Each structure stands twice: as C-alpha cells, then as structure tokens.
Amino acid sequence: MYKLTLSIILFLCLVYPVYKLIYALSVRKLSQTEFEKNKRKLQKKSIFLGIIISFSFSLLYCFKVI
Helix, strand or coil, X not given: CHHHHHHHHHHHHHHHHHHHHHHHHXXXXXXXXXXXXXXXXXXXXXXXXXXXXXXXXXXXXXXXXX
C-alpha cells in the first residue's frame, strides 16, 4: 500500500510538468497559422502523452526503486 500511495503522488506531481514540456516542444515547430488550426489537437495529444509518460515512469519508479 505504501508503494502504491507514493506512486499516485508521484504521478499527480508529474502530469502537469510533462504536459507543459510536450506542449511547448510541439508548439515550437509550428507557425502561427498552423498553431491556430491545431491548438485543440495539440492540447489533447500533449495531455494524453503526458499521462502515459507520467504513469509509466511512476510505476517503474515505484516497483524498481522504492
């Protein structure tokens, strides 16, 4: 139970920074007009990838390190 709780806390702390990093990297390569067209799509993709990366890292860290 201890490991699972730490994993959940780690996941919650990592989701937003990972989302912002992925979003910033994907926006950087687009022009202003392309960004306006794909803004919602980029946000959804960044959230999805942020959740997957944070979840996998949290589980890996929980079971391998702690």
